[in-house]
Amino acid sequence: xxxxxxxxxxxxxxxxxxxxxxxxxxxxxxxxxxxxxxxxxxxxxxxxxxxxxxxxxxxxxxxxxxxxxxxxxxxxxxxxxxxxxxxxxxxxxxxxxxxxxxxxxxxxxxxx
Amino acid sequence: xxxxxxxxxxxxxxxxxxxxxxxxxxxxxxxxxxxxxxxxxxxxxxxxxxxxxxxxxxxxxxxxxxxxxxxxxxxxxxxxxxxxxxxxxxxxxxxxxxxxxxxxxxxxxxxxxxx
Numbered sequence: 692x693x694x695x696x697x698x699x700x701x702x703x704x705x706x707x708x709x710x711x712x713x714x715x716x717x718x719x720x721x722x723x724x725x726x727x728x729x730x731x732x733x734x735x736x737x738x739x740x741x742x743x744x745x746x747x748x749x750x751x752x753x754x755x756x757x758x759x760x761x762x763x764x765x766x767x768x769x770x771x772x773x774x775x776x777x778x779x780x781x782x783x784x785x786x787x788x789x790x791x792x793x794x795x796x797x798x799x800x801x802x803x
Numbered sequence: 804x805x806x807x808x809x810x811x812x813x814x815x816x817x818x819x820x821x822x823x824x825x826x827x828x829x830x831x832x833x834x835x836x837x838x839x840x841x842x843x844x845x846x847x848x849x850x851x852x853x854x855x856x857x858x859x860x861x862x863x864x865x866x867x868x869x870x871x872x873x874x875x876x877x878x879x880x881x882x883x884x885x886x887x888x889x890x891x892x893x894x895x896x897x898x899x900x901x902x903x904x905x906x907x908x909x910x911x912x913x914x915x916x917x918x
Contacts, residue, residue, distance in 0.1 A: 723903050734807065734894065734909030742904055781846065785903055789859055790836045790848035 693718040695784050697794035704801055706774055712767040712797050714782030724765045725783040725791065726756055735781065741765065752776070777801045805830065807910035809895050815916045821883040824913045827876055828897030836907060837861075837870050837880050840892040849880065849893075885917045 694717045704710050716722055723742050727735040739750025746758040756767045765782060779798045783791040808827040816822045828835050837849040850870035851859035861868065867889075869881045882889055892912040898905040 727909075732911070734911045735896075735907075736909070737906045740904065740906070783846075790838065790851045791846070791907065792848075793846040795845040 693722075693784055693786055693792050695782050695792055695794040697780075697782055697797050699797050700795070701798045701800070704772055704799065706801050706803050707771050710767075710769045710772045710776070710799065712780050712782075712799070714765045714767065714794060716763050716765060716782075716784050718763075718784055718786070723785040724756075724758065725785065726750065726754070726765075726767050727781045727783060727793075729779045729781065729796070731778070738767070738780075772799075772801050774801045774803065807895055807897055807908055809893075809910035809913050811913060812911065813914050813916075815918065816885045817918055818887060819884045820917075821881065822885055822915065824880040824882075824893050824895075824915070826878045826880070826895030826910060828878070828895070829899070829908050830876065832897035832899050832908070833875065834898040834900070834905065834907075835872060835878050836896040836898075837878070838894040838896065840894055840912065841890075846894070852878070882915075885915075887917045890915060890917050 696715045725740045726738040729735045738754050739748050741748045741758050749755050754769050758765050779796045781796045782794045785791050810825045833854045835852045838846050840846050849861040852872045855872045872878045892914050894912045896907040896909045898907045
């Protein structure tokens, strides 16, 4: 069975600071990995995705993520956050012929 | 170009009622997904259609939940009968192509409250 764990339910960070959101996955084969963001009262939006190649993948709004097979991780990072980055972030994994398996999400609050 | 549309945005039902949630995918998309979102369980897959064929029926949700694709541009999720534990946000998503890597576009969701 596959699973995704986001160990931090909430993260608070000041504007301009860096942000790292952790994601660990469990899957027997090479995973297709995604990060989605959910802004208040909106649907989920894709930030970035990874399957193979360079383990550091760039996404929208200056987000990037780093894949580590040895650590079974896919951590999301941003060098300098803005108040508009306050949202819930979901890490997800996809298996063939199935939908996405999501982590429980990390709620990010950016304060001035 | 319109995104994924879900109606209604809010639904309140009495225990035991039948409710039908509606979804219109992005035009031209051929994969459609229904998810349920709760604070405790997070996002869980209910159903997955590929070119209108049911690929995944959500296992534990089979007995009272039934999703259908009436045509390529319209899907419904029926919950019958509803129970208070069904209170959640129901999300519909669609994607173009059948590739596992295809981006899923999500609708804003329907918030269901069962009394």
